[in-house]
Amino acid sequence: MSEATPGTRSWTGVAAHVGLMSVYGLPTSFALNVRELDLLYNIAATDTTKLDWDSVSQVDSLAVHGIDHTLDLQVSGSLDLDISGFVLAAGSFEVTKQSGLTIADGTISLTNASLLTVELSSVYLFVGLNGAFTRDADNIVTGLDTTQAVGFGVSGASLDLAIVSEATPGTRSWTGVAAHVGLMSVYGLPTSFALNVRELDLLYNIAATDTTKLDWDSVSQVDSLAVHGIDHTLDLQVSGSLDLDISGFVLAAGSFEVTKQSGLTIADGTISLTNASLLTVELSSVYLFVGSTGRSRGMRTTS
Amino acid sequence: MTGLDTTQAVGFGVSGASLDLAIVSEATPGTRSWTGVAAHVGLMSVYGLPTSFALNVRELDLLYNIAATDTTKLDWDSVSQVDSLAVHGIDHTLDLQVSGSLDLDISGFVLAAAVLR
Numbered sequence: 001m002s003e004a005t006p007g008t009r010s011w012t013g014v015a016a017h018v019g020l021m022s023v024y025g026l027p028t029s030f031a032l033n034v035r036e037l038d039l040l041y042n043i044a045a046t047d048t049t050k051l052d053w054d055s056v057s058q059v060d061s062l063a064v065h066g067i068d069h070t071l072d073l074q075v076s077g078s079l080d081l082d083i084s085g086f087v088l089a090a091g092s093f094e095v096t097k098q099s100g101l102t103i104a105d106g107t108i109s110l111t112n113a114s115l116l117t118v119e120l121s122s123v124y125l126f127v128g129l130n131g132a133f134t135r136d137a138d139n140i141v142t143g144l145d146t147t148q149a150v151g152f153g154v155s156g157a158s159l160d161l162a163i164v165s166e167a168t169p170g171t172r173s174w175t176g177v178a179a180h181v182g183l184m185s186v187y188g189l190p191t192s193f194a195l196n197v198r199e200l201d202l203l204y205n206i207a208a209t210d211t212t213k214l215d216w217d218s219v220s221q222v223d224s225l226a227v228h229g230i231d232h233t234l235d236l237q238v239s240g241s242l243d244l245d246i247s248g249f250v251l252a253a254g255s256f257e258v259t260k261q262s263g264l265t266i267a268d269g270t271i272s273l274t275n276a277s278l279l280t281v282e283l284s285s286v287y288l289f290v291g292s293t294g295r296s297r298g299m300r301t302t303s
Numbered sequence: 304m305t306g307l308d309t310t311q312a313v314g315f316g317v318s319g320a321s322l323d324l325a326i327v328s329e330a331t332p333g334t335r336s337w338t339g340v341a342a343h344v345g346l347m348s349v350y351g352l353p354t355s356f357a358l359n360v361r362e363l364d365l366l367y368n369i370a371a372t373d374t375t376k377l378d379w380d381s382v383s384q385v386d387s388l389a390v391h392g393i394d395h396t397l398d399l400q401v402s403g404s405l406d407l408d409i410s411g412f413v414l415a416a417a418v419l420r
Contacts, residue, residue, distance in 0.1 A: 251307065254320070261384070266327055268378035268395065271337075275330035278384055283322040289307050291314010291350065 001051060011051040012043035015063030018077075029084040035140070037077035042067045050100070072097040072114075078122075080133065080141045085149075088131045090141040091123035091157075098221070103164055105215035105232065108174075112167035115221055123157035128187065146187040156182025160225040164214060174214040175206035178226030181240075192247035200240035205230045213263070235260040235277075241285075254286035309350040319345025323388040327377060337377040338369035341389030344403075355410035363403035368393045 002010040018037040023030075044050045052069035059065050073096070080090035099114040124133070124144050128151010134143045144153050158180045165173040181200040207213045215232035222228050239257035244250065262277040307316050321343045328336040344363040370376045378395035385391050406416040
């Protein structure tokens with residue numbers, strides 16, 4: 001869209017979709033598919049203004065109508081890669097770059113800020129021998145088949161990454177990371193050995209260069225992301241559960257949560273601290289056996 | 304995971320255990336830190352010994368309040384940030400508390416049971 005002369009500004013909106021992108025004719029042991037790839041691209045005019053395409057009635061019938069004025073670029077889709085069963089990777093992704101945002105968390109207030117988000121979901125990863133995907137009727141990956149596999153696998157994983165940057169000349173940026181792994185296992189080892197990590201969750205709040213941290217749970221622009229659960233006092237939190245069985249000689253299982261917080265005001269009536277930090281380690285439902293012929297009820301080595 | 308099946312086992316086992324550890328550190332340039340530990344073991348047993356021998360430790364609880372280098376101790380039950388943790392039960396006057404019960408049976412010749420507090 002161009003303005004009338006003598007104006008020289010023009011605004012460009014791009015919306016592209018690819019149903020399936022594949023490589024063909026390579027050895028059957030190699031497969032790479034990109035599905036449902038969507039691109040939205042909002043190109044600013046020379047004065048850096050961007051059009052709010054979803055308010056432009058003349059493009060109602062076009063896919064560019066979905067482009068908001070804060071959006072710079074968005075790419076989404078799903079991908080699966082199979083290299084001879086040695087490396088399997090699959091998952092959905094969405095990368096979004098926005099700018100011109102007003103972001104406020106109650107303490108930090110930014111205008112004309114930019115936000116980059118990366119979302120990975122339904123991620124499956126295997127590295128080893130004889131791994132395979134399970135697929136539905138549409139050939140969409142639904143999981144890992146590790147029946148004959150020897151190696152390391154991750155199922156049901158996701159990652160949300162958000163980076164907020166202040167407008168120039170400011171150079172500060174704040175990063176939030178939220179990751180989840182449904183199951184992390186080793187496969188194909190002797191049946192007497194099992195190691196599983198389940199429901200692993202990570203929250204990570206990376207401070208700006210001035211050591212300020214964002215209160216992500218007050219940032220409306222990340223409402224739909226898991227980083228929205230990150231409080232400004234949180235530095236790092238890792239939680240999950242683990243079970244280990246070594247030939248029945250050593251059995252260990254339990255849930256854990258490790259949390260590091262900072263910027264706390266802690267007072268017990270006598271001792272008063274500001275900007276204090278707190279590290280907590282919680283282990284629960286712990287079972288331990290050392291000996292012979294022990295067996296843990298409910299232990300499973302496959303997903 | 305719901306428990307240990309020790310039907311055929313010979314060894315040492317712990318069930319229903321938990322641990323809460325909290326460390327508070329003051330901001331730099333301060334170097335003091337305070338540590339609270341709360342641990343619980345539902346059952347600690349030896350398995351597979353002759354049936355005539357039994358040793359069980361039950362409901363073992365430990366509370367440990369580790370002072371800072373200036374010997375001050377934190378009143379953990381007044382620290383709101385650890386409300387959800389078992390260390391919240393540690394008073395500033397407490398140094399260490401261990402409690403639980405024990406039973407021992409040696410072929411019926413020696414029987415002992417006690418509650419430790």
